[in-house]
Amino acid sequence: MNLLTGRPTPRPALLDQSPDALRAWFAERGQPALRVKQVRRWILAGRAESFEQMSDLPRELRAELATHFSPLGTRVERHLVATDETHKLLLRLSDDRMIECVLIQEAQRRTACISTQVGCGMGCVFCASGLNGVVRNLTAGEILEQLVRLRNLTPAPDGRLSNVVVMGMGEPLANLDNLIEALEVAGHKDGLGIGARHITISTVGLPAKIRRLADLGKQYHLAVSLHAPNDLLRTRIVPTNDQTGIADILAAADDFFEKTGRQVTYEYVLLGGLNDSPREARELGTLLQGRKAHVNLIPFNDVEGLPYTRPTPEALTAFVDTLRRAGLSVKVRKRKGSEIDAACGQLRRKVEQELTSAV
Ligand code: SAH
Numbered sequence: 348m349n350l351l352t353g354r355p356t357p358r359p360a361l362l363d364q365s366p367d368a369l370r371a372w373f374a375e376r377g378q379p380a381l382r383v384k385q386v387r388r389w390i391l392a393g394r395a396e397s398f399e400q401m402s403d404l405p406r407e408l409r410a411e412l413a414t415h416f417s418p419l420g421t422r423v424e425r426h427l428v429a430t431d432e433t434h435k436l437l438l439r440l441s442d443d444r445m446i447e448c449v450l451i452q453e454a455q456r457r458t459a460c461i462s463t464q465v466g467c468g469m470g471c472v473f474c475a476s477g478l479n480g481v482v483r484n485l486t487a488g489e490i491l492e493q494l495v496r497l498r499n500l501t502p503a504p505d506g507r508l509s510n511v512v513v514m515g516m517g518e519p520l521a522n523l524d525n526l527i528e529a530l531e532v533a534g535h536k537d538g539l540g541i542g543a544r545h546i547t548i549s550t551v552g553l554p555a556k557i558r559r560l561a562d563l564g565k566q567y568h569l570a571v572s573l574h575a576p577n578d579l580l581r582t583r584i585v586p587t588n589d590q591t592g593i594a595d596i597l598a599a600a601d602d603f604f605e606k607t608g609r610q611v612t613y614e615y616v617l618l619g620g621l622n623d624s625p626r627e628a629r630e631l632g633t634l635l636q637g638r639k640a641h642v643n644l645i646p647f648n649d650v651e652g653l654p655y656t657r658p659t660p661e662a663l664t665a666f667v668d669t670l671r672r673a674g675l676s677v678k679v680r681k682r683k684g685s686e687i688d689a690a691c692g693q694l695r696r697k698v699e700q701e702l703t704s705a706v
Pocket of ligand 1: 469471473474475513514515517518519549550551552570571572614615616645646647648649650
C-alpha cells in the first residue's frame with residue numbers, strides 16, 4: 348500500500364524485467380525459456396494488457412504471472428482526444444509520477460511522441476516540461492510502454508505506429524542508454540516494427556552524446572533544438588548553451604551527418620519579438636549555409652504563466668522567406684491537438700496543480 352495515495356503498491360511491470368530475470372523466474376516454475384518471448388510478444392505484438400488474454404499460456408501460469416507482475420506498469424490518468432484525432436495520454440508511473448505521450452494521426456502516418464524523463468533539467472525558458480527541473484530518468488520499460496499504449500490506440504489488429512518522435516518531456520540524450528534499449532526493442536520484428544529511419548531524436552544539443560549516438564551506427568534521425576543563431580541569444584533562451592556553445596553543437600551534428608549519412612534537422616522555436624526578427628533569420632541562414640540541413644520552425648505554443656508569444660504571421664513569413672533565400676530547406680511545424688494542450692508538459696502541470704489544490 349502506498350501511504351500517500353492509499354492505493355495498492357503496483358506489481359512490477361513485465362516490460363521492465365530483463366529477459367535473463369524473466370527466464371530465471373520461469374525456470375523456477377519449471378517453465379521453458381521460450382515463455383519469455385511468448386509473454387513479451389503478447390504485450391508487444393498481441394496488444395495484451397492482461398495476462399488473462401494470453402490464451403496459449405497455461406491457465407495456472409497466467410494466474411501466477413498476475414500475482415507477481417503487471418503486463419504494463421503505468422496507469423492512464425487522463426486520455427484526451429482532439430478533433431483532429433490527436434490522442435494525448437497522461438500516464439501515472441509506479442512511483443506516482445506522471446508523464447505525457449501523444450499519438451498524432453495523419454493520412455499516411457501515425458506518429459508517437461514520447462517522453463524520456465520525468466520533468467527536464469535543461470531549463471529552456473519557454474518550455475513547460477522543465478519549469479520544475481528533472482525528477483528522474485524513465486526506465487527503458489517506461490519508454491517502451493508509451494509506444495505500446497499509443498499503438499494500442501490504433502485500430503486492431505493491424506494498426507501500427509509508422510513514426511516515433513522523441514520530443515515529449517525530458518532531454519533524450521541525458522537518458523541515452525535507456526532510450527536506445529527501448530528503441531531497439533521497438534525496432535525488432537517481434538517488437539513494434541519501427542525502424543531507426545522512422546525515429547527522430549530531438550536534443551537540446553549535448554555534443555558528446557550526439558557523437559555517441561553517431562557511433563552507434565544506427566539510422567536515427569537527429570533534430571537539434573537551436574532556437575537562436577548566436578551564443579548570446581541562445582544562452583538567454585537555452586541556459587545549457589553556456590556550457591556548450593553553438594559551434595561545438597554544430598561540429599557534433601556535422602560528425603553525425605558524416606558518420607550516418609542522415610541529414611540533421613535544426614529546430615527553431617519562434618518567440619515573438621525575441622528571436623524572430625529578419626536579423627536573426629539572416630544570421631541563422633549564414634550559420635547553416637553550406638550544410639545539408641533542414642530547418643523546422645516551431646511557432647511558440649502558449650504555456651500558462653510564461654510571458655512569451657507566438658510570432659506574427661508577417662514575421663513568420665518573412666523568417667521563412669529569408670531562410671529559403673539562403674538556400675535552406677524550411678518547414679513550419681503544424682499545430683496538432685492544440686485544444687488538448689499538446690505542448691509537452693502542460694497537461695501534467697495542469698493535472699498536478701488540480702490534484703494539489705484538491706488536497
Ligand atoms: N529536450 C529535447 C526535446 C524537447 S521537445 C530538445 O530540447 O530538443 C521538442 C521541441 O519542442 C524542442 O525543440 C523544444 O524546444 C520545443 N518546445 C518545447 N516547448 C515548446 C513550446 N511551448 N512551444 C514550441 N516549442 C516548444
